Amino acid sequence: MSSLLNRSAKGQPQYTAPEQSGPSGDKSRSDADFPTAIRGLDNARTRIVGYRTGFLADLIVALVRFAVLARTTFSRYAKRITAVVTPVGWVVLVLVPVTLIVGYTIAWQELVVVGFALAAIALMAAIYLFGRSQLTISLHVGHHRVVVGELASGEVRGENEGKRRSLGVIAEIPVAATYAEAVLQSLRPGSSATHEFPIPTHRRGVITVGPVRTVRADPVGLVRRELVWTESAEVFVHPRTISIPSVSTGLIRDLEGNPTKDLANNDISFHALREYVRGDERRNIHWKTTARTGRYMVRQFEETRRSHLVIALSLATTDYSNDYEFEMAVSVAGSLGAQAIRDARTVTVVASEQTPQFAKRKIFAVRALSTLTGTRLLDDLTRVQRADTALRLIDVARVTSEQTSGVSVAFLICGSTVTSQQLRAASTKFATNVEVVAIVCDPEAVPGLRRVSGLSVLTIGYLEELKRALARSAGA
Incomplete structure (x- = not known):
């Protein structure tokens, strides 16, 4: 270091570190020194004041930010208010200033009285919106899966977790297309109350229960405040099925393989x-x-072959004369499929696919139902419905035979409107070594078994006849 100093003193060139200054010589840098940092920036500030800086630009940006915040806050509270005011309430709110202004303008005392009376009613209605409920409301469904006709119910439970007595409330529970009401009386702190309501199970399907909501409303009906407490629950109403002993299903080859x-x-x-x-x-x-x-x-x-059972259910409206036949067909499919699953057989259950209303051509496809367990199969059967655009039995048989390999027995399930010629045409879609059995659900016909060109046709009038019909077919 001393040698360097001596050399500088003798007139040698010296090294000086560059100062931290901008292009103009100023030692403090600004955004102007880095034009690429703001060029091309597209945000709310640039859209308002561009690339300008200074007090005036900051003031304009602050005013715009305040206006946006005020608008957001106002819209949030306005949405809350408009959500609780009923159409009658809006009429009253409009009539209050109109009656007062017109009444004072033309000195009509009665109209002024009407205006103040409406204002008093609106003020009393607003009082019903204030306050918080001390209750905690929950929904419980006893059984999520029931059979058609079985009793099913739900329960609404209210518990006062506050420190003071709660007011009585009325809870509304949507059940399918109807509503159930649960009246929860006033409760002391720490106490609870329950209300049980029935769930209709007279028809097969999936019933949505809930969500439970409480309603605060004034007696006149100017305001109505709804509070949602729970989520909705689903109740599966399964089709009615019967147990079919394995010995009576002789048409179905055993799991280990039967000789052919x-x-x-x-x-x-x-x-x-x-x-x-x-x-x-x-x-x-x-x-x-x-x-x-x-x-x-x-x-x-x-x-010997391992059995592969196929159950094909037609959903076409034209294949059934009424709803009773269709519900019986769904029950037959569920009974056969559930028994095959219990017997650990290889089973495939399919139903007609629907063609969209505005499609240019018919869709040839079938919908495979879950056969993982008997419960999963019945869950899928609760959702099937017949439709005008669904594939008919002949098309279902053709698509099923093309998409399913190794079929040993095929059950074709339909209603009374399917003729013998149509059943025979549907059976020809399968291979010659496949045993095809058509089950016709017809409550008006005499139950029986007949053979039509290598096809077994079982006619049943009610579900309990299925067991005897299969036994007769196995014996034949």
């Missing part, structure tokens, strides 16, 4: 002996018969 009329060289079920031909396996040679006849004889077996 097709012959195979290797299988379990022995059929007969035949003479050996080149290519046969030596392990199938029957040595005792070979020694007796002097010729090689091999075993021949009947081919």
Whole structure:
């Protein structure tokens, strides 16, 4: 360091660090020194004052920010007010200034009295909106899955968690397309009250219960304040089903495989002996018969197959004459599918797909229902509804046969309007080795079993006949 100082003193060139100054020589930098930092900036400030700075620009921006905040706050409170004022309340609010102004203008005393009376009514109605409820309201549904016709109910529970006595409230509970009312009386601190209401289960479907809301309203009906307390719950009303013993479903081959009329060289079920031909396996040679006849004889077996059950349900309106037949068909599909799932069989349940109303052409597709468990299948069956644009039974059979492989037994379920010719045409869509059974739901016909060109047609008038019809078909 000393040598450097000596060299500088002798007139040698010295190194001086550059000062932190801008292009103009000022030691303090500003935004003007970095034009790329603000050029192209597009935000609320630039849209109001551009790239200007200074006191006037900051004042304008502050005023605009205050106006935006005031507008947001005003709109929030205005939305709350307009949400609680009824149409009658708006009429009263309009009549109050009109009657007072007109009454004082033309010195009409009676009209002035009417104006003050309306103002007093509006003021008393506003009092009903103030105050907070001490209650905590909850919704409980006893059973989320019931069968058609079973009793089902829900419960509304109110509990006073405050430190003072609560006022009585009326809770509204939407149940499907109707409303149930629960009156919760005044409660002491720490006490609770419950109200039970019925849930209609006379029709199959999914019923939405809730959300529970309380209503504060004045006696005149000028204001109405709704408070939502709970979320909605779903209740599945399953179709009615019956238990079908496995022994009565002889049409369905066992899980391990039952012998068929097709012959195979290797299988379990022995059929007969035949003479050996080149290519046969030596392990199938029957040595005792070979020694007796002097010729090689091999075993021949009947081919066994693992059952794959297909249940096809038509949703076309034209395939049923009334709702009773359709509901019976849904129950038949649920009974067959649930029993097959309990027996651990391979089962596929499909229903007609609908064509959109404004589609250019018919949609050939089926909707597969869940067969993971019997409950999941019945849940899906609660949602199916017949429609005019749904595929008819023939198209359902054709699409199902194309999309499902390894089918051993196919059940086609329909109503009384499907003719024998249509049933025969639907059965031909499956392979020749597939056992096709058509179940016709017709309460007006005589129950029975008939064979139509390799097709078994079961006619039932009510659900309980399904068990006997399957037993007769298995015996035949």
